Amino acid sequence: MSKIVIHIDSLSKKYRGSQEFAVENLSLTIVQGEIFGLLGPNGAGKTTLISMLCGLITPSEGTFTIHDFSYHESPKQLKASIGVVPQDFALYPSLTAKENLCYFGSMYGLKGKMLGDKADAALASLGLAGYKDKQVGTFSGGMKRRINLLAAVLHEPAVLFLDEPTVGVDVHSKKAIMGYLLELNAQGTTIVYTSHHLQEAQEFCTRVGIIESGKLWRIGSPEALIASIPQANNLEDVFIDLTGRGFRDG
Template sequence: MSTTAIHIENLSKQYRGADFVAVQNLSLTIQSGEIFGLLGPNGAGKTTLLSMLCGIIRPTSGKFSINGYTYEQSPVQLKQSLGVVPQDFALYPSLTARENLLYFGSMYGLKGRKLEQEVIASLDALGLATFMDKRVETFSGGMKRRVNLLAGVLHRPKVLFLDEPTVGVDVHSKNAIMEYLKALHFQGTTIVYTSHHLSEAQAFCTRVGIMESGRLWKEGTPEQLIAEEEKAQTLEDVFIEITGKGLRDV
C-alpha cells in the first residue's frame, strides 16, 4: 500500500513588487516511491515551487506536507527527511571532495567512522574514489556535478529534490548520475526532478507534471500524456503542445 510523500494544497507565491504570480493555486500529491518529473519552460515556476518545498522561501498562501511533516509543526524532522541537490554547485571549491562530503554529512548528523565509510563508498560508487583528496576547484564540470549529488544524499533522505542534475555534463557523467539515481530509487527514495532534457525525463520518470505560468497544466505517466495528445509521439511533443512554440531564453 503506497503512502503520500508530498501533499500540496492551493500553494501560491507572489514575490513582493512583482506584477505576476510565480506559482498559482497549485495542488499536487506525490506518492512514496515515485520519480516525479516537474517540467516546464524557463519562468514556469518550477524553481519557486521547489524552493517553497525546501523551506527556502515562504508561500503567499496554501499549504503542504512532506512525509507527514510541516515546517510549522515539525521543521527539524521535515528537513532531516529531505535531500536537496541544487542546479548551482553547493560545494567549497578549496576543499577536497572528501572534505566537502564530510562537512555536509556532519550537517545532517552523521559522524565518526560511519560517516567516513559512507563518504568513501559514495565517492567510489560514482567513480571519484581516486580523486577524493583533490580539491574540487580542479574538477571537471561532470565531476563537480557528481560530488554535488552526493552532498545531498549522504544521509539517505526519504524524499530527494533534484534541480537539473545532469545539466552541462558529458555522456559518461550523465550515465553515472542517472544509474546512481535509479539505485537510490530502488532503495526507496522518492525523487522530484526538474529537467529540460525531455527524452531523459520520459525514460526516467514514473510520472510527470507540466508547469506553465505558475500553474500545473497536466500530470500523469509519460505514456498517458503522450496518448492524450493526438499528434504526440514523445513527451517533447506534449510539452510543446502545452507550453507553445515561443522562445523562452530571453
C-alpha cells in the same frame, strides 16, 4: 495503497515587488517511490516550487507536508527526511571531495568513522574514489555535479529533490548520475526533479507534471500524456503542442 509522501495544497508564491505569481494555487500529491518530473519552459515556476518544498523560500499562501511534517510544526524532522540538490553548485571549492561530503554529512548529524566510511562509499559509487583528496575547485563540471548529488544523499533522505541535476554534463556523467538515481529509487527513495531534457524525463519518470506561468497544466505518466495528444510520439511532442498553444486549453 501507496503512501502519500508529499501533499501540496493550494500553494502560491509571489516574490516581493512582483505583480505575478511565480507559483499559483498549485495542488499535488506524490506517493512513496515515485520519480516525479517537473517540466516547463524557462520561468515557469519549477525552481520556485522546489525551493518552497525544500524550505529555502517561504510560500505566500497555501500549505504542504512531507511525510506528514510541515515546516511550521516540525522543521527539523522535515529537513532530516529530505535531500536537496540545487541547480547551482553548493560546494566549497577549496575543500577536497571527501571534505565537502563530510561537511554536508555532519550537518545532518553524521560523524566519526561512519561519516568517513559513508563519504568514501559514496565517492566510489559515482567513480570518484581516486579524486577524494583533490580540491573540488579543480574538478570538471560533470564531477562537480556528481559531488553535488552525493552531498545531498549521505544522510539517506526518504525524499530527494533535484533541480536540473544533469545540466551541462557530458554523456558519461549523465549516465552515471541517472543510474545512481535509479538505484536510490529502487532502494525506496522518492525523487522529485526538474529538467529541460524531455527525452531523459520520458525515460526516467514514473509521472510528470507540466508547469507554466506557475500553474500545473498537465499531470500523468509520460505514456498517458503522449497518448492524450493525437500524433504525439514522445514527451517533446506533448510539450511543444502544449507550449505552442500557450497552455491556454488546460
